[in-house]
Amino acid sequence: MAIWRLLLLHLLPGALATLVFVLLAGSVEAAGYPPLAALLIAIAVVIIPFELGVVFIAGRGEPGLLSAIPYRDRMAARDWVILVPVLVVAGILGFGLLGVAEQPIRDTLFEWLPDWYLNPLPSDLGDILKRFKQVLVPELNLGQLRSIIRDKYLIDAIGLNKVQGKPFSVAEVEAKIEEFVTGRRPQTTYHAAVKPAAVLVASADGGG
Numbered sequence: 301m302a303i304w305r306l307l308l309l310h311l312l313p314g315a316l317a318t319l320v321f322v323l324l325a326g327s328v329e330a331a332g333y334p335p336l337a338a339l340l341i342a343i344a345v346v347i348i349p350f351e352l353g354v355v356f357i358a359g360r361g362e363p364g365l366l367s368a369i370p371y372r373d374r375m376a377a378r379d380w381v382i383l384v385p386v387l388v389v390a391g392i393l394g395f396g397l398l399g400v401a402e403q404p405i406r407d408t409l410f411e412w413l414p415d416w417y418l419n420p421l422p423s424d425l426g427d428i429l430k431r432f433k434q435v436l437v438p439e440l441n442l443g444q445l446r447s448i449i450r451d452k453y454l455i456d457a458i459g460l461n462k463v464q465g466k467p468f469s470v471a472e473v474e475a476k477i478e479e480f481v482t483g484r485r486p487q488t489t490y491h492a493a494v495k496p497a498a499v500l501v502a503s504a505d506g507g508g
């Protein structure tokens with residue numbers, strides 16, 4: 301398959317879904333639903349049909365639909381030994397290069413997108429957070445949102461991170477808040493290593 305076709309099949313679903321999401325988000329939010337509902341609609345009407353259509357077309361003439369998916373074939377052990385390190389290194393280099401190129405790409409190729417899409421955090425978030433003495437950021441990852449808050453707003457936010465494939469329990473968050481308020485760790489220790497939830501729990505004198 302030609303390179304241009306591979307690139308088209310890889311990028312087109314996301315581009316079309318983004319366009320549908322941007323077009324629908326305002327109407328969906330005005331109807332009283334969260335913008336996430338517009339994203340789910342875009343996935344349902346664009347990405348899923350597109351991807352299934354590609355598999356269906358690729359499988360024409362084959363005995364079964366799933367026969368068009370070659371990665372179901374067994375791989376030799378030596379291929380795994382080569383493939384896994386290469387993918388890990390490629391992923392690290394790719395994320396590093398993306399971090400450097402992200403802003404120029406956004407400014408040149410995606411300036412047509414609305415500002416709320418490119419900058420989803422509230423414009424006055426920094427002023428709001430600075431009213432509080434302590435800021436706790438529970439995240440179901442390693443702390444991306446906390447890093448943004450620290451770098452962009454220069455606020456020493458504390459992270460509660462968990463990477464276990466499970467949501468936070470109420471007790472975990474309460475234990476961290478208790479540690480904030482009392483200055484000592486609770487008896488129950490939670491070994492968390494968390495994903496970012498867009499939830500900020502801020503504590504201040506006289507505030508909760």
